[in-house]
């Protein structure tokens with residue numbers, strides 16, 4: 001998000017067909033809630049296309065990338081790594097420490113979410129294994145709560161650049177306006 005070190009979300013694992021919507025929603029949630037970039041496995045090209053299309057229409061900046069080696073990206077990350085897992089430390093216990101590393105020390109953050117079973121070396125490589133509750137639920141829900149805690153709600157105030165449309169908030173009904181380029 002503007003003014004802080006970069007936050008990248010890494011989606012580990014993608015089963016074509018079965019994970020299509022979940023992987024796309026990881027990307028859309030990362031974008032909407034303040035991350036700068038999402039990285040999908042290279043078999044998730046359809047999800048990349050969908051998230052890029054939303055960014056083109058509703059604004060950014062937000063990058064979508066594919067990687068042929070998520071594990072290498074994790075190993076070589078020049079910053080801190082948060083792995084979201086139901087087995088991790090409670091988000092409310094570690095969020096301040098993570099925020100300090102990210103905002104005060106300017107460490108780029110890699111936030112890792114899984115799909116199927118996550119290899120154990122990911123737990124070892126992470127600086128923090130973080131549980132959003134220690135109950136099983138979803139990578140999309142875990143990511144949303146984690147980003148909102150990380151940014152302390154500031155991401156909700158974000159302004160979007162280069163959008164060609166915007167939603168006008170209203171109590172009832174749906175209104176989307178085109179944005180004219182100057």
Ligand SMILES: C[S@@+](CC[C@H](N)C(=O)[O-])C[C@H]1O[C@@H](n2cnc3c(N)ncnc32)[C@H](O)[C@@H]1O
Pocket residue numbers: 083084085086087112113114115116117118130131132133134135136137138139140142143
């Ligand atoms: C449906 S879960 C499958 C996890 C798999 N059963 C395992 O043992 O690693 C997919 C992903 O959702 C995320 N997730 C699920 N529950 C979570 C929780 N309570 N806190 C944080 N992340 C969670 C994790 O990133 C996980 O890898």
